[in-house]
Amino acid sequence: MNVAENLAKVRERIVRAGRDPEEVTIVAVTKGFDVSVCREAITAGLRVLGENRVHEALAKMEEVPDAEWHLIGHLQTNKGRVAAGRFALIQSVDSIRLCEDLARGKIIDLDKGNVRTELGRSIAEFDALWALTKRNVSQSSRGTAGPGAMVMSYLETSYGGQRAVARMVSSGALDRHPTLKILVSEGGASWVPFLGDRMNEGYRQHGSFVRPTLSRMPKEIMYRQVYASFQHDESAVAACAAMGFRNVMWGSDYPHMEGTFGHTQDTLHHLFDGVDPKVRERITVGAFTELFPGVPALPAPVAA
Numbered sequence: 001m002n003v004a005e006n007l008a009k010v011r012e013r014i015v016r017a018g019r020d021p022e023e024v025t026i027v028a029v030t031k032g033f034d035v036s037v038c039r040e041a042i043t044a045g046l047r048v049l050g051e052n053r054v055h056e057a058l059a060k061m062e063e064v065p066d067a068e069w070h071l072i073g074h075l076q077t078n079k080g081r082v083a084a085g086r087f088a089l090i091q092s093v094d095s096i097r098l099c100e101d102l103a104r105g106k107i108i109d110l111d112k113g114n115v116r117t118e119l120g121r122s123i124a125e126f127d128a129l130w131a132l133t134k135r136n137v138s139q140s141s142r143g144t145a146g147p148g149a150m151v152m153s154y155l156e157t158s159y160g161g162q163r164a165v166a167r168m169v170s171s172g173a174l175d176r177h178p179t180l181k182i183l184v185s186e187g188g189a190s191w192v193p194f195l196g197d198r199m200n201e202g203y204r205q206h207g208s209f210v211r212p213t214l215s216r217m218p219k220e221i222m223y224r225q226v227y228a229s230f231q232h233d234e235s236a237v238a239a240c241a242a243m244g245f246r247n248v249m250w251g252s253d254y255p256h257m258e259g260t261f262g263h264t265q266d267t268l269h270h271l272f273d274g275v276d277p278k279v280r281e282r283i284t285v286g287a288f289t290e291l292f293p294g295v296p297a298l299p300a301p302v303a304a
Helices: 005-018 036-042 054-063 075-081 096-105 123-136 148-171 189-206 218-225 234-241 266-273 277-291
Strands: 026-027 048-051 067-071 183-185 227-230 248-250
Touching: 005 036, 026 036, 026 218, 036 048, 036 054, 048 075, 048 183, 054 067, 054 075, 148 183, 148 218, 189 218, 218 227, 227 234, 234 248, 234 266, 234 277, 266 277
Parallel strands: 026 048, 048 067, 183 227, 227 248
Antiparallel strands: none
16 A cells, blocks of 8 residues: 555544544554655645654765654754754653753744654653743644643633723723624633623723723623624533523534534533523524524424
């Protein structure tokens, strides 16, 4: 089986897992393979090649300059200077000493965040390394690593929409355009009351420094012009039922892993059993039809 056939099988598995292959970075490990296989990988559509032997990688770089090269595995301290500036990403730094050397000697440009820290040892040692790296390494947009990395990476996906809303409110954009509405989907909903309270406090308590002046308080603007959708978040229902934020929408991100496919009815019962029917209707239908008035009405229920 050649590289192209292997790549096709990997992409099929990505699709079966509910992901878009174009959103997944595949690193082809070329350790032990000659340059001809590296070229075959690039021809097949791979872009990122990974090596864990610095000198072997440098030799291949000369022959395959159009690849994005990653250094994978353990980087020895005595290889740091040789690897400096030659790799698009060094995937792991697994000792405090090496991280300190990198920080002091600028062996790699730490300001660009092109070192990903991961430590497969004790939590205490990871904490020590993290305390060091957070002073010297900008977090790479590729994600986090180490204990708790998956949960933290997923959590990070929520913050972009929240920051965008906060900026549009505080800058006066939504205040100047009161008919403009924003939907932040699949990011929960209870953050809206929280951010509204915090922004109100900042606007009120630091008013002498606030620019521009708004005609409405930030929370009022958010409650009128911002919509938020969720899938599993129990607190989202409370945001509508108990916190006065009515622009809450439920939806299922089929077929992604975080969606409700396979347990949608169980999820709906868990979220809405015992909830005021008016709140349930608002979250499942009302807010959606308000935001998208041109969408046809729901079909009539089918008799059992």
